[in-house]
Amino acid sequence: MTVSIKELSKEEYLLKGHIACAGCGPAIALRLLFKALGNKLILVVPACCSSVIPGPYPYTSFAVPVQNMLFEATGATASGVVAALRRRGVKDVTVVGWAGDGGTFDIGIQALSGAAERGTDFIYICYDNEAYGNTGIQRSGATPYGAWTTTTPTGKKERKKDMAFIIAAHRIPYVATACPSYPMDFIKKLRKAKEIKGTKFIHILAPCTTAWRYDTSKTVEIGRLAVQTGMWALFEIEYGKFKLNPPSSQLIDKAKRKPVNAYLTSQGRFRKLTEDDIKKIQKWVDEDWERYHKLASNSASDFGLYGKI
Amino acid sequence: MSTIPSTRKEMPITTLSSPTVGVGKTGFWRTFRPVVDFSKCTRCTLCWIYCPDAAIARQEDDSPKIDYDYCKGCGICANECPVKAIAMQREGE
Amino acid sequence: MAQTVIDTANHIAAIATKAARVQVIAAYPITPQTSIVERIAELVESGELDAEYIRVESEHSAMAACIGAAAGGVRTFTATASHGLVLMHEALHWAAGSRLPIVMPVVNRALGPGWNIWADTTDSMSQRDTGWIQFYCADNQEVFDTIIQAYKLCENEQVLLPAMICLEAFILSHTYMPVEIPDQEKIDDFLPPYKPGWFLDVNNPLSHGNIVSPDWYMEFRYMMQEAMENAKRLIPEIDKEYGKYFGFEHGGLIEKYKCEDADLILLTMGTIGSEAKISVENLRKEGLKVGTARVRVFRPFPREEIRKLAENKQMFSIIDRGISFGMEGFLAEEIKASLCNQKDRPLIAGFIAGLGGRDVTFKTIEKIAEKSSEWMRAGRVEKETVWVDLKE
Numbered sequence: 001m002t003v004s005i006k007e008l009s010k011e012e013y014l015l016k017g018h019i020a021c022a023g024c025g026p027a028i029a030l031r032l033l034f035k036a037l038g039n040k041l042i043l044v045v046p047a048c049c050s051s052v053i054p055g056p057y058p059y060t061s062f063a064v065p066v067q068n069m070l071f072e073a074t075g076a077t078a079s080g081v082v083a084a085l086r087r088r089g090v091k092d093v094t095v096v097g098w099a100g101d102g103g104t105f106d107i108g109i110q111a112l113s114g115a116a117e118r119g120t121d122f123i124y125i126c127y128d129n130e131a132y133g134n135t136g137i138q139r140s141g142a143t144p145y146g147a148w149t150t151t152t153p154t155g156k157k158e159r160k161k162d163m164a165f166i167i168a169a170h171r172i173p174y175v176a177t178a179c180p181s182y183p184m185d186f187i188k189k190l191r192k193a194k195e196i197k198g199t200k201f202i203h204i205l206a207p208c209t210t211a212w213r214y215d216t217s218k219t220v221e222i223g224r225l226a227v228q229t230g231m232w233a234l235f236e237i238e239y240g241k242f243k244l245n246p247p248s249s250q251l252i253d254k255a256k257r258k259p260v261n262a263y264l265t266s267q268g269r270f271r272k273l274t275e276d277d278i279k280k281i282q283k284w285v286d287e288d289w290e291r292y293h294k295l296a297s298n299s300a301s302d303f304g305l306y307g308k309i
Numbered sequence: 310m311s312t313i314p315s316t317r318k319e320m321p322i323t324t325l326s327s328p329t330v331g332v333g334k335t336g337f338w339r340t341f342r343p344v345v346d347f348s349k350c351t352r353c354t355l356c357w358i359y360c361p362d363a364a365i366a367r368q369e370d371d372s373p374k375i376d377y378d379y380c381k382g383c384g385i386c387a388n389e390c391p392v393k394a395i396a397m398q399r400e401g402e
Numbered sequence: 403m404a405q406t407v408i409d410t411a412n413h414i415a416a417i418a419t420k421a422a423r424v425q426v427i428a429a430y431p432i433t434p435q436t437s438i439v440e441r442i443a444e445l446v447e448s449g450e451l452d453a454e455y456i457r458v459e460s461e462h463s464a465m466a467a468c469i470g471a472a473a474g475g476v477r478t479f480t481a482t483a484s485h486g487l488v489l490m491h492e493a494l495h496w497a498a499g500s501r502l503p504i505v506m507p508v509v510n511r512a513l514g515p516g517w518n519i520w521a522d523t524t525d526s527m528s529q530r531d532t533g534w535i536q537f538y539c540a541d542n543q544e545v546f547d548t549i550i551q552a553y554k555l556c557e558n559e560q561v562l563l564p565a566m567i568c569l570e571a572f573i574l575s576h577t578y579m580p581v582e583i584p585d586q587e588k589i590d591d592f593l594p595p596y597k598p599g600w601f602l603d604v605n606n607p608l609s610h611g612n613i614v615s616p617d618w619y620m621e622f623r624y625m626m627q628e629a630m631e632n633a634k635r636l637i638p639e640i641d642k643e644y645g646k647y648f649g650f651e652h653g654g655l656i657e658k659y660k661c662e663d664a665d666l667i668l669l670t671m672g673t674i675g676s677e678a679k680i681s682v683e684n685l686r687k688e689g690l691k692v693g694t695a696r697v698r699v700f701r702p703f704p705r706e707e708i709r710k711l712a713e714n715k716q717m718f719s720i721i722d723r724g725i726s727f728g729m730e731g732f733l734a735e736e737i738k739a740s741l742c743n744q745k746d747r748p749l750i751a752g753f754i755a756g757l758g759g760r761d762v763t764f765k766t767i768e769k770i771a772e773k774s775s776e777w778m779r780a781g782r783v784e785k786e787t788v789w790v791d792l793k794e
Contacts, residue, residue, distance in 0.1 A: 004344035005358050006354055014328065014362040014363055015330045015331075016364045018333065018362065019333040020361060020362070023361060023385055025362070028359060028385075031358075035358075039607070042604065046314060046315065051612060054326075054612055055612070056614060057612060060326040060328055060332070060608075061328070062609055063607055064604065065607045067469075067559050067602060069469070070492055070496055073463060073466035073469075075463070077469060077470035078470060078480070079456050079458070080428065080456065080469060080470025080474060081470040081474045081602065083426045084474020085355075085469075087425040087474075088474070111462075116461055118456065118457065135319070159448060169740055199660060208359075215384070216383040217385050217387060217397075218385075218388060219383055222386070223543060224312070288349065298449075322503045322622075322625055323500050323600065324611055324612065324614045326612050327608060328608075
């Protein structure tokens with residue numbers, strides 16, 4: 001299912017004039033969502049940057065129906081919307097939860113977990129800028145080790161939760177990671193997710209110039225660096241089977257991965273990292289990749305949670 | 310696309326907002342503006358796909374048309390252009 | 403064909419969801435509401451009730467799912483009690499502000515700590531500010547009838563607010579009483595299919611609930627207050643109409659019993675109201691000119707009815723099964739507020755009784771009436787709020 005950029009529709013459903021920061025990574029991702037799936041969508045948007053980005057009543061910059069909702073309630077609300085559409089016999093509309101990392105990893109994890117366990121037929125997308133962006137950059141469970149935020153001014157001391165695997169453990173049919181720096185990969189995954197029945201979870205790394213402290217022009221470049229250093233891996237877990245996607249699939253060999261230093265020095269939020277910290281981070285990335293290697297190369301096994309489907 | 314209600318009676322019963330282009334006059338946010346050198350441009354459309362603000366339109370020949378009313382001057386297009394056909398120029402120069 | 407069943411208020415509430423043709427139900431268990439969602443599960447799985455049944459993972463998610471479903475354009479329902487209700491507090495505000503006509507039985511149960519599963523109205527009373535309409539029922543028939551009436555009321559385009567149907571833990575929720583279930587055709591006639599005030603529609607894409615500035619917010623809130631005032635007007639009308647259709651009426655906003663010639667009125671809510679009728683009979687035999695008024699609707703608060711009731715009355719004794727700490731009983735407070743500008747006001751005494759399920763029998767109420775009539779004769783209320791049957 002390869003599509004080229006030029007085959008994408010010229011229609012815009014994220015309307016210009018929205019008030020996201022200049023260089024906003026999540027905004028690129030949202031545009032790509034609409035390019036992938038068109039406008040037969042209903043978005044459920046909890047409190048997050050995307051509550052503010054569209055602008056205030058009586059206007060909005062999102063040209064699809066949106067249910068703005070309580071911070072912790074995305075998964076549960078989506079379950080309600082999906083049920084209503086089913087009762088009304090509406091067939092060709094996709095319900096999409098569009099939530100930040102705070103509303104996914106922390107306060108929203110219960111509702112997401114519940115929806116996934118119930119198998120609610122919707123796509124949940126976590127656009128992860130690794131902090132509570134809307135409220136001015138506080139740490140979340142998605143903030144990586146060592147990152148500055150206003151509530152971790154000397155750097156976060158804990159590691160980032162591995163959300164994709166947490167949700168995969170719910171035995172849903174499709175889990176994927178993506179990044180707007182790789183638009184066609186993201187679009188492909190969205191289109192694949194749409195055709196699958198059940199709960200689909202896509203976790204995207206959405207670089208944020210305000211939270212990560214870099215020049216606004218570097219958003220796409222930094223997303224690319226994340227993948228090239230292995231700090232972010234592009235993969236899918238489809239019915240329990242793990243698969244790395246290009247270019248991550250070529251990075252199993254550590255020599256092919258850029259050292260994490262390249263990624264960490266590109267952003268002001270990691271300015272306070274010591275040599276020791278960087279060594280630690282490199283070790284953790286290498287360990288993650290050993291795990292990916294095991295999962296990817298053992299094609300006969302599944303993630304261990306599904307059994308035979 | 311929607312008119313601002315002028316009386317309470319014209320308001321909806323809850324905060325229902327209409328999709329509207331130009332919610333913010335975000336062109337005023339710029340300090341630098343992207344300028345395209347069409348002689349270098351290869352029509353790859355990467356600038357179009359990466360613009361967070363949908364401020365770049367894809368023309369018939371796939372060349373970019375920048376809407377300066379809304380371009381925030383983030384510079385992603387210039388940074389990503391594979392042939393460096395876009396330069397960021399300071400506003401007012 | 404109408405049929406009489408003998409069942410608990412919880413099971414009756416479940417039957418009402420079928421009668422009301424509810425489309426989406428969010429279900430989470432909490433004592434003593436649990437048998438509502440259990441019975442609904444049976445109805446759905448047997449095919450008797452054609453609806454979506456979402457087994458959510460908390461009450462907050464139950465209300466969120468109802469909001470999602472109602473925003474999706476269908477008739478929705480959930481039920482809760484006590485801590486479940488207060489857990490969804492945030493979502494209650496969102497539901498009312500979204501103007502979604504969700505109907506929800508609340509089994510009035512005490513709040514902890516410690517865990518107390520018995521009757522107490524502090525749970526729903528503490529949510530009186532959320533913009534939800536509140537009914538308080540005195541028997542199982544009223545529970546059924548009020549659920550049907552509530553959908554009709556809430557879905558009226560002049561209202562479009564959600565409603566709680568409050569019923570006391572175990573006294574109603576688990577007590578078997580005869581209830582007449584009307585003929586489904588007649589119910590369909592009385593309660594037409596749901597027409598939403600707004601819904602999420604790809605053919606008319608709107609965002610609901612995005613940022614709203616001080617320039618607009620107050621007007622949206624005013625509209626909710628207007629809707630409450632409309633509800634106050636419509637509730638007695640709908641109750642009367644229901645009476646014409648099905649033969650059951652419950653007093654509109656306030657159910658009055660032998661108040662016309664009374665000097666002393668006992669003001670109550672819920673099942674204490676039915677007990678009070680027995681007390682009135684006994685007290686009248688002893689020569690006391692007493693009546694009782696059961697406030698059926700707490701939100702919108704029936705200020706005008708209270709003022710009318712107070713005319714030419716010497717005393718109001720108000721029995722609350724809940725307390726607002728630092729002030730007094732909820733009903734007492736609101737009645738006083740309704741009467742504060744009246745030129746001639748009765749004496750008012752407040753009584754806190756029955757918290758955490760402590761029994762309030764007709765004898766308790768008679769004692770309250772006797773104390774009240776002492777004060778009435780003396781011309782002054784000795785104690786503003788009395789905690790009844792409190793250990794020394």
